[in-house]
Amino acid sequence: MTMRPWAIAALVAVLLFLLGPFLIIVGAGLSAGETLTFPPEGLSLRWVWAVLQVDTLRHAFAISFSLAVLSTLGALALGIPAAYALERLDPPGAGAIRALVTAPLVVPGIVVGLALLRYFVIPLGIGIRPALLMSHTALLVPYTVRVVAASLRNLRVDIEEAAILLGASPLTAFVSVVMPNIRNGIVAAFILSFITSFNQVPVSLFLAGPGVSTLPIEMLARIDFTYDPSIAALSALLALLSIAIVFVAERLLGLSRYV
Amino acid sequence: MIAAPRLRGLLLMAPAGAFVALAFLLPLAILLSGSFQAEDGQLGVQRYVQFFADPLNREVFLRTLRIGFLVTLASVILGYVAALAIVDLDPGSRGRVIGLVTLPIMISPVARTYAWIVLLGRTGLVNSVAHEFGFTDAPLRLLYTEPAVFLGLLQLLLPLIILPLVSALENVPRDAVPAARMLGAGWWTIFVRILLPLSREGLGVGGVLVFTGAITAYITPAMLGGAKVLMLETLLYQRVNVTDDIATATVITALLVAMSVVAKALLNRIARGRPLGRGRAR
Numbered sequence: 001m002t003m004r005p006w007a008i009a010a011l012v013a014v015l016l017f018l019l020g021p022f023l024i025i026v027g028a029g030l031s032a033g034e035t036l037t038f039p040p041e042g043l044s045l046r047w048v049w050a051v052l053q054v055d056t057l058r059h060a061f062a063i064s065f066s067l068a069v070l071s072t073l074g075a076l077a078l079g080i081p082a083a084y085a086l087e088r089l090d091p092p093g094a095g096a097i098r099a100l101v102t103a104p105l106v107v108p109g110i111v112v113g114l115a116l117l118r119y120f121v122i123p124l125g126i127g128i129r130p131a132l133l134m135s136h137t138a139l140l141v142p143y144t145v146r147v148v149a150a151s152l153r154n155l156r157v158d159i160e161e162a163a164i165l166l167g168a169s170p171l172t173a174f175v176s177v178v179m180p181n182i183r184n185g186i187v188a189a190f191i192l193s194f195i196t197s198f199n200q201v202p203v204s205l206f207l208a209g210p211g212v213s214t215l216p217i218e219m220l221a222r223i224d225f226t227y228d229p230s231i232a233a234l235s236a237l238l239a240l241l242s243i244a245i246v247f248v249a250e251r252l253l254g255l256s257r258y259v
Numbered sequence: 260m261i262a263a264p265r266l267r268g269l270l271l272m273a274p275a276g277a278f279v280a281l282a283f284l285l286p287l288a289i290l291l292s293g294s295f296q297a298e299d300g301q302l303g304v305q306r307y308v309q310f311f312a313d314p315l316n317r318e319v320f321l322r323t324l325r326i327g328f329l330v331t332l333a334s335v336i337l338g339y340v341a342a343l344a345i346v347d348l349d350p351g352s353r354g355r356v357i358g359l360v361t362l363p364i365m366i367s368p369v370a371r372t373y374a375w376i377v378l379l380g381r382t383g384l385v386n387s388v389a390h391e392f393g394f395t396d397a398p399l400r401l402l403y404t405e406p407a408v409f410l411g412l413l414q415l416l417l418p419l420i421i422l423p424l425v426s427a428l429e430n431v432p433r434d435a436v437p438a439a440r441m442l443g444a445g446w447w448t449i450f451v452r453i454l455l456p457l458s459r460e461g462l463g464v465g466g467v468l469v470f471t472g473a474i475t476a477y478i479t480p481a482m483l484g485g486a487k488v489l490m491l492e493t494l495l496y497q498r499v500n501v502t503d504d505i506a507t508a509t510v511i512t513a514l515l516v517a518m519s520v521v522a523k524a525l526l527n528r529i530a531r532g533r534p535l536g537r538g539r540a541r
Contacts, residue, residue, distance in 0.1 A: 011344035014337055014417070015356070018363050021374030021414060024384070028377045038377045038384045082275035089268025097276045104283055106519055108475035110492050111512045114499060115286035138282040141275055170267070199367040202477040205496065216369045216478075223373070223482065232377060235370030242365045250358055 022239055029236035031229045040229075047233035057234065060218035063129075067214065068197040071136035072144075075193055076186065078137070079144030084174065086145070087152040088160075102142040109202030112139070117206045128212040135203050140193040147192060151185025152178075184252075191249050195242060291516070294509035310510045316494070320514065323491045326405065327474040327518075330412045334420045334469045335462065337413075342424035342461075343454070346431075357425065360418045368415060368478045375411050375483055376402060403487040411479040416472045420465030427461025428454065459529060466526040471519045491515055 024038050029047060031040030051057060079101075085091050086098060104112065113135060121131040155178065163173040179186075201216045208217050215238075223231055297305040310316050345356050363371060378384050379401035386398045401407060431454060439449050455462075480490040489497065495511045498504040 007340075007344040007347060010340045011356070014341040014421075015359055017337075017414060018417060019359065021371055021378070022363070022366060024377050025370060025374045028374075035382065036377060036380070037382060037387075078275040078278055081271035085268035085271035089264045089271070091265050091268030091272055093269070094272075097272050100284065101275050101279050104279065106471065106516075106523075107283075107287060108477075108492060108512070108515050110475075110477050110495060111290065111508075111515070112283060112287065114495075114508060114512075115290040116282065118505070119286040119289045120282070134282045138279050141279055145275065195365050199369075201369065202475075202492070205477065206499070216367055219369050219373075220478070220481065223376070231373060235367070235373045239366045239370050242367065243362060246362060246365045 025232055025239060026236040028229055029233035031232075033229070035227055036229050036232060047229040048237060051230045051234045051237075054230075056213075057215065057218060060213050060215040063212060064198055064215040067129075067132055067136055068194045071133055071140055071197050072190055072193040074133070074137040075140035075144045076148075076189060079141050079189070080148050080186070082141075083145045083148035083152060084178070087149050088157070098145075101145050104139050105142045109139070109200070110205055113203045113206040121207065128207065128209045131207045132204055132212070132214070135207055136197045136200065139200065139203055140197060143193050143196060144189045147189035148182065148185050151182040151188075155181050187252075188249065191245060195245070287512075290509055291513055293505070294513045306506055306510050307513075310507060315489075316507070319489045319491060319494045322405070322488070323474050324518070326409055326412065326490065327470050327522075329409060330416060330473040331466055331470040333409075333413050334417050335466060337417060338420035338424050338465060339450075339454075341417075341421050342428050342458075345421070345425050346428045357422070360421050363414075364418050369482070371415060372411050372479050372482045375407060375414075379407055379483075402483060403485045405484070405488050407483040408480050408488055408490070411483045412473045412476055415476070415479060416469045419468040419472060420462075423461035423465040423468075424458055425461075427458035431457045459531070463526045463529055463531075466529075467519075467523045470522045470526070474518055474522075475515055 027040050028036060028038045030043045030045065031037060032044035032046060033041030082097070082101060086094055091097075116131065116135050120126065120134075126134075159181070160173045160177050163177045164170065168176070199216060200214070201220065204214050204217055208214060213221070219231060219234065294306055295302055295304065297303050311320070341360070345353055345360075348356060376383070380386070381398040381400075381402075383401070385401060386395070389395045389399065435453055435457075436449055439453055444452070474490070475492060476490070477492040477496065480488065480493045481496070484490060484493065486497070491511050491514065495508050498507045498511075
């Protein structure tokens with residue numbers, strides 16, 4: 001069936017609406033002018049350079065980066081065994097646990113942060129960093145379980161059964177037969193979780209505190225008194241970074257199948 | 260006696276379940292139970308009555324519902340337009356376009372929303388163009404309005420419905436549409452009688468994601484709505500941060516969770532093919 005021209009026009013319009021803001025942010029961030037404008041007053045990297053020199057932003061970047069790596073590793077450590085159990089071992093109460101581990105997806109993030117702060121962090125005197133790590137890990141568990149379970153579903157059960165018949169222990173069968181075959185799924189789960197944690201705002205909003213702030217929260221705090229293109233430059237930089245990660249991941253393992 | 264593999268399964272799931280229960284569910288349950296406790300410790304709905312007695316709270320509640328509904332409606336319409344065009348593409352370009360639709364999901368919402376500030380600000384693109392062509396004397400206030408929040412949320416959430424609609428429409432039998440056309444059906448009949456029923460599942464999944472995403476969004480209303488266009492999440496933040504008003508926060512939490520659950524039930528009903536207000540489909 002040939003495409004009708006109006007359908008193509010409508011699709012292009014939707015894509016422009018989805019991606020246009022990104023082009024605008026790159027344009028505004030590369031401006032050579034003193035104020036935030038689009039179209040930019042000449043192109044330069046001066047604001048990209050300037051924003052990289054801001055200490056609080058660099059500090060926040062370091063926190064966001066390490067938080068994303070650690071919470072992703074934590075969520076994988078919890079999520080891979082759970083996904084394997086759900087897909088292969090038919091444990092009692094599977095439905096309830098499946099509902100439990102996906103619950104963080106449906107509750108507003110800001111509330112998660114608030115509840116954790118009020119009834120866990122303050123009463124037990126937990127520090128800001130461990131609190132952020134806990135909340136992000138809980139938030140990411142549903143993603144790792146879902147993505148790893150999806151790739152286990154596509155893997156035939158016979159090969160691990162064969163390994164066990166040939167004398168491998170269940171653990172050996174998992175590590176040397178199953179793991180290599182779901183590597184792509186695990187990498188996809190890592191990337192998805194990393195990006196989710198790195199971009200996360202609502203959960204961290206109440207938990208972040210003096211001196212310990214994540215990058216997106218630091219950006220939000222600066223927007224109200226920033227009239228130069230520095231935040232746009234930083235936004236463009238972050239967007240390009242995500243695009244690069246997604247592009248490489250898509251080429252290597254077809255990330256969009258897991259979203 | 261439970262068989263050994265099933266028991267092993269339970270042990271493998273236990274850490275994830277225990278962690279989420281402890282770090283997420285327990286604090287949340289304590290917070291929510293507080294919303295049904297009056298100041299004197301009595302159980303009841305007093306806090307809800309107090310919440311809705313305040314005209315500002317009522318306004319914010321209705322606005323959140325309104326914006327959630329409009330964003331969902333617009334994404335369903337645009338989502339179908341885009342998804343129908345995407346499934347008509349040849350497989351190669353289909354993959355590329357799906358990649359382009361997925362891309363925004365991965366970009367920081369703060370960065371994406373900031374683009375609207377560049378566009379709609381006092382010295383932004385829209386105002387400069389309007390001024391250039393002499394439509395306006397003074398810059399229009401476009402930011403911190405409801406339409407700004409609507410646009411920002413629509414842009415943020417639209418991919419979440421396009422993707423499930425594409426997977427649902429891909430499963431529609433290839434010759435169903437040409438067959439209907441040959442039998443004289445117009446495009447509206449084809450959509451309502453064939454494409455819509457066969458893509459209901461995608462509509463349900465995507466609709467829930469968009470509606471829930473819209474009513475629980477924080478970044479977009481905070482950046483594009485500010486204190487002038489509060490939604491429930493920004494109201495919650497303001498109440499806790501400015502006046503340490505946990506009572507209101509617990510009520511808002513319960514309302515948001517309830518709204519998500521109701522929306523999910525309604526859209527699942529649609530997805531299962533039972534139109535609202537009618538009995539079981541025959």
